[in-house]
Amino acid sequence: MTKKVAWLVFAAVVALILAPVTFAQGAAPAAHSYDWIDFAAALALGLAAMGCGLGQGKATAAACESTARNPGAAGPIRISFIIGVALIESLTLYVLVVVLIK
DSSP states (O other), rough: OHHHHHHHHHHHHHHHHHHHHTOSSSSSSSSSSSOOOHHHHHHHHHHHHHHHHHHHHHHHHHHHHHHHOOGGGHHHHHHHHHHHHHHHHHHHHHHHHHHOOO
């Protein structure tokens, strides 16, 4: 990801975080309140899934590259890869459990 795209994503996240504060009305009572916890849980699940996907992609690329460089070590590399991917996937599953409980 380039520096320009990273700053654009950062600016978008900051704008989305500050938007409720910017457009809030002070005196009028709200007819119904919104549950921001559900939104935060969905956002956390999306971020966890994104991080999980990126991590699994890097792990797969590294395992394929190391197996191609040293085919004799394919067995231990495969075992380490499967354990690593299972631990990476557990992050998303833990967040999913928290979202479903909420």
